[in-house]
Amino acid sequence: MRFALDSEDLGRLFPSHILVDKHLNIIDFGASIWKRLPDLTKGDHLEDHFIVSNPELLNALPVISANMPSIQLRSRSRPITMTGVIIESDGTYLLALNPSPIPDPTELTGLRMSDLSPTDPSLDNILLIKMQDAMIAEAKEMAAKLTAERQKSDALLQQVSRISGCLAHDFNNHLSIIKLNAQRLAQEASNNRQIATIAEILMETTTRSSAIASSLVTLSSSQNDKRREFVADEILQDSLPYLKSLTSDGIELILDLDASGVKVKLGQAGFLNCLTNLILNSCDAILGEGRIEISTYQSVNWLVVEVSDNGMGLGEAALAQAFEPYFSTKEKGTGLGLASVQDFMTNHGGTVELLPNPVSGALARLKFPIIQDLESVADMAPLAQTGLPIGPSDQPRILVVDDEQYALEALVELLEQEGYHVAGASSPREGIGLVQEYNEADCPFDALLTDVIMPKGNGIILAHAARAMSPDLKVIVMSGMRPEEAMPDWPFLQKPLRLELVTETLSRLLGPR
């Protein structure tokens, strides 16, 4: 029994059919063929447009009739493959075709449901592939949102922590001034019981106030991301799958690591958070396809990590403002990403800069201090010599560095009363000048008592530089809050200072007076 089908029925059943004569000239074809291969015209030879999987079959066309052999055609001009059967009917041959059952992803572009027969099994395959793609896209979007939320939360925590830290630091500095001067008062008025009692009350109150400031810092600081030593190249290599998951389709992320064995001491989560921020920024700057490269190398005492992209880049104005909190070039940007990167870098003694990429796009350069080289830091140019009198050789020489003038004066005076020769400096540069001056006079300092966070420099870096000039120099660090910088086994004194503890520590390091 034979069924007569008109071309509309044929088109509905096989949207991708081709009708040919025995010479393989195309007589007619379905709507899907017309849409997807617009170059095809009636009268053309089939092999002008398609590579046939079994061309010998075509030579036998006149004799095939009932067994409906299968056939596969591959377009010469488009990534389209079709499979089906040959049906003979009155000297014409119907190639009843469908797109390949498991289509190549490139073949799905532009393909529509109407291009396939309703009974075509590949229809379900394609829909499931598209559903899977949609779910993956949703998952990636969720992951990106989670990352963004975490960044916002981290940035907020960092801000709170920084403000609390600054408050505690300044508060303790002022308490130190009060406490040290109260001690001076108590010593000078030792025969006046009433004044001595008042001075004692002042000192006790500063101690209690200091405890409140310390608890503020403890409450606000993140305890989850402890600093530890690691080789950045190893962490980057291990984290590559995570870093790649941050990018969207069409963006290639590659590593170019050239700092093997170079160690830094950082919070690992914070380190990866910095890279996450920079990669997400790069992704936003790339329209369509592009490339992000993370490279590492060592430069003197620094580990340099660069994140570069070939995206749109940033204009001069945007570059100048990029690290300002709440500044963003993106419509839905929080403006906290780069600000949090800068915070992290500053807190770890590093730097970050944003530059135009020499080729195109942008380049972010992160510089982290390498831990084993910290002790050779000596790039602090000294100020001019101070001309201060250098004390007698039988007194231990102490250098006190503190930017709080009143605290400095009080401490210098109290230590002098304890029998030390004391020189004071209100900045690291001034301090290093004194170290040089005393060294040249062949009277090097025996101990350095330094604050950490000062407007014109960092006490830890000063201590490293001073020890490079005077290797026997003992170092005592004092601060309103415990520094997070890498600090060798130097005693730490929490401000507000107690004179007894200062002298006790000096005695321990230098021997009793």
Added chain:
Amino acid sequence: MYGMIHCAVREMFVEQLGATEWAALERAAKITAADQISFNVYNDALTMRILEEAAVRLGLDMQDCLEEFGRYWIVFAGKGSFKSMMEFTGDDIMTFISNLDQMHRSVVRTLTKAQMPSFQVLEKGDGYFTVLYLSERNGLGAFVTGLLKGLLDHFNQIGDVKLIKDGPVGLEYKIWHRDGP
């Protein structure tokens, strides 16, 4: 309903009233981010509670809110993760609606708890066609009106949508359409 509905309500709402107002809605509706996971199934009552809260804050009655959301759903699906599926389903409104059941079947194969409606094109005429909507859910007539209007916009058609029959078999809609500019 699937969480992607909740995500779409959130996006529509945030576009109009902002994230802070959405946070207030979350508190009022007693929902959190855990109630807005795309491929998670939630009780229909929760979805309606969110929509009711949204309607109040948007200054709309519930039916208008449902219609507006139906329209927005097409925008949401057409630009997000489901864009490719939308494109595959059809290049014109009638083909798209004719192929919707097939597309929904593949969704159910992946998201097995999904309860998908059915859309059948019943009658085609010059500049109009009618569609039968069938669903196990009740009370979403205005949402479907919005969906069909959203599809007119999506395929750059000018026209109108009217519910012409509300019977025991389903809801029948008439869609007038012509090419937009």
